Amino acid sequence: MDALTIAGIAMQNDMQRMDSISQNLANVMTPGYKRSIPVSRAFADLMGGAASGAAALHDTTAAQVLDTSAGTLRATSNPMDIAIEGNGYFEVATEQGTAYSRQGTLQVDPRGRLCNGDGRALIGLGGEIVIAPGPFSVEADGKVKQNGQTVGQLKVVQFSNPQGLLPMGNGLLAQGDATVSDHNVAARVRTGFLENSNVSSPQEMIRLTETLRHFETMIKVAQGYEDVFQKTVSKLGEF
Structure with missing residues (x-):
């Protein structure tokens, strides 16, 4: 599994986290609402899936788990x-x-x-x-x-x-x-x-900030990998 694939999987999971956070924040005042928590597969499992074939890489999305703790x-x-x-x-x-x-x-x-x-x-x-x-x-x-x-x-x-x-x-x-x-x-x-909903607005805002920063970092990783690839192809073309 190359760096570009890893970055792509990470960004896909970040988008799912964003959807989860948006849903939670939209229901912060909904009585009895239980917040959703995205849980990603372990990196070791992803590497094992890569070794077993490309088809296993399609199952990389984060699972949604309910926080069933009671609200006040x-x-x-x-x-x-x-x-x-x-x-x-x-x-x-x-x-x-x-x-x-x-x-x-x-x-x-x-x-x-x-x-x-x-x-x-x-x-x-x-x-x-x-x-x-x-x-x-x-x-x-x-x-x-x-x-x-x-x-x-x-x-x-x-x-x-x-x-x-x-x-x-x-x-x-x-x-x-x-x-x-x-x-x-x-x-x-x-x-x-x-x-009350068991959603904590400050906690969700922290998760939102962390997810945005992680997504931006993965974009830079993907761009850096693409730049290296293009430079490599250009060098090979000189021979």
Whole structure:
């Protein structure tokens, strides 16, 4: 693997990091958002791929890994806002199938279903939760009560490897390679709170600066290699 190829791979990964940083910064105020972290292949693995053939060099892009650490809870005093304190994800019905989310903005659609802020139905232990017109409350254990009666209970799912979840946009996550845990979920539902994004703006700005400087350095490496190549060809042409 020559220096030009190495520089090209590095710049490609830098562009992916830029996309990740831009996505994170755009969602710094999105409740429950989990930041994305690009992870590049080890240099030794790249060298091994080069030795095994050119086809292996196509698999050089950085993998996107979720930072599933919890964000801080922000009090809103709105009974239609809920947050999970501890591990776990709300289960949401989407057109693509079951999804998971830490966002807890609630609403009731015209059919009486308890939904998230985007109008997608939240799944309870017995399926969709249907609420009659009028006020309701969500208890710490996820039970939804109305007029003193339990009308449903929110399903809170825990994963043994939540890093395997895949972003779907709008704060939703597909199961991907994540495995549902068999253990009891140690989580508490807090009413009147929303979970903040776990993105740190200063940290992302530092990553942005580092990535830009690295990209500029790789451009200089590629230009230097090209200059050496052109000079070599010119010298050979003199003979």
